[in-house]
Amino acid sequence: MSILKTKTEHSTPEECKIFIRPVRDVIDIVGGKWKLPILTALSFKTHRFKELERQVAGITPRMLSKELKDLESNGLVNRKTLYTSPVTVEYSLTCYGKSLDEVLSAMREWGVNHRKKIMDK
Amino acid sequence: MSILKTKTEHSTPEECKIFIRPVRDVIDIVGGKWKLPILTALSFKTHRFKELERQVAGITPRMLSKELKDLESNGLVNRKTLYTSPVTVEYSLTCYGKSLDEVLSAMREWGVNHRKKIMDK
DNA sequence: CGGGATCCATCGAGATACTG
DNA sequence: CAGTATCTCGATGGATCCCG
Numbered sequence: 001m002s003i004l005k006t007k008t009e010h011s012t013p014e015e016c017k018i019f020i021r022p023v024r025d026v027i028d029i030v031g032g033k034w035k036l037p038i039l040t041a042l043s044f045k046t047h048r049f050k051e052l053e054r055q056v057a058g059i060t061p062r063m064l065s066k067e068l069k070d071l072e073s074n075g076l077v078n079r080k081t082l083y084t085s086p087v088t089v090e091y092s093l094t095c096y097g098k099s100l101d102e103v104l105s106a107m108r109e110w111g112v113n114h115r116k117k118i119m120d121k
Numbered sequence: 122m123s124i125l126k127t128k129t130e131h132s133t134p135e136e137c138k139i140f141i142r143p144v145r146d147v148i149d150i151v152g153g154k155w156k157l158p159i160l161t162a163l164s165f166k167t168h169r170f171k172e173l174e175r176q177v178a179g180i181t182p183r184m185l186s187k188e189l190k191d192l193e194s195n196g197l198v199n200r201k202t203l204y205t206s207p208v209t210v211e212y213s214l215t216c217y218g219k220s221l222d223e224v225l226s227a228m229r230e231w232g233v234n235h236r237k238k239i240m241d242k
Numbered sequence: 243c244g245g246g247a248t249c250c251a252t253c254g255a256g257a258t259a260c261t262g
Numbered sequence: 263c264a265g266t267a268t269c270t271c272g273a274t275g276g277a278t279c280c281c282g
Contacts, residue, residue: 013178016158016161016162019161019229020157020158020161021232021236022228022229022230022231022232022233022235022236023151023157023225023228023229023232024157024232025232025235025236026228026229026231026232026235027148027151027152027228029235030144030148031148031152032274032275033274033275034275036141036144036145037137037141040137040140040141041137048243048244049243049244049245050243050244053244057134060275060276060277060278061244061245061246062245062246062247062275062276062277063274063275063276064244064245065244065245065246066275074235074239075238075239081244084243086243086244086282087243087244087282088243088244089243089244089245096238099231100231102227102231103227103228103231104144106223106224106227106228107143107144107147107148107224107227107228108140108143108144108147109143110143110147110220110221110223110224111142111143111144111145111146111147112143114143114146114147114150114195115142115143115146117196117217118195118196153254153255154254154255155255169263169264170263170264170265171263171264174264179256181255181256181257181258182264182265182266183255183256183257183265183266183267184254184255184256185264185265186264186265186266187255205263207262207263207264208262208263208264209263209264210263210264210265
């Protein structure tokens with residue numbers, strides 16, 4: 001790629017990638033069937049595994065476990081083992097997880113309006 | 122965060138659905154492998170089908186056609202047939218499509234920061 | 243209770259060839 | 263040029279059973 005490249009009316013593949021990648025990251029993080037329901041449940045209160053399984057209607061333990069790991073690896077959710085008997089585990093939103101809410105709110109606002117617009121047609 | 126949250130500590134399934142649905146709508150609209158690359162290409166300038174096929178590296182005509190129909194059905198993209206010979210078709214972002222940019226920017230901002238955060242670990 | 247392991251169905255997307 | 267039609271495959275997620 002030329003160092004002397006001036007501003008063009010079209011984008012280079014590199015520019016596009018840098019532009020798109022972080023947006024895609026967000027989609028990957030909150031996308032899929034269960035991430036939003038889980039985050040929403042946790043935004044109301046801390047839940048144990050079994051409680052989440054009941055709150056998030058329809059989810060299987062297998063998926064719940066996998067999704068919680070994903071969310072935890074992204075720093076959105078905190079996992080806390082309580083050594084009661086039997087052992088219980090508490091899941092909660094981290095502060096960082098809560099910071100996602102601004103983004104979700106922006107999406108929600110546009111989405112609510114869009115739904116209205118599409119319905120009217 | 123949410124209006125609901127200030128009112129109750131837990132959510133009903135109905136409330137959750139209404140809360141989540143518009144966000145999911147946005148994910149569906151810009152999600153998948155090709156929507157963002159296509160929207161990004163069109164955000165720079167109007168393109169014909171074949172031009173888009175070249176701009177969006179790797180896409181097949183089958184997918185490009187399908188994705189453009191999706192975007193058009195959501196009012197984000199305008200399709201304009203030019204009766205030249207042979208016929209050419211121009212695709213462009215609608216004003217409504219451009220309104221999505223605020224949302225994408227919010228996502229991008231969070232995503233850029235997140236990528237930095239994850240990389241540092 | 244909090245998961246893991248295994249098998250299976252569905253769907254998004256690629257490859258390729260073809261048409262008006 | 264602007265798409266369509268088939269076929270195929272890998273990923274996502276569901277069903278079921280199992281364990282410490």
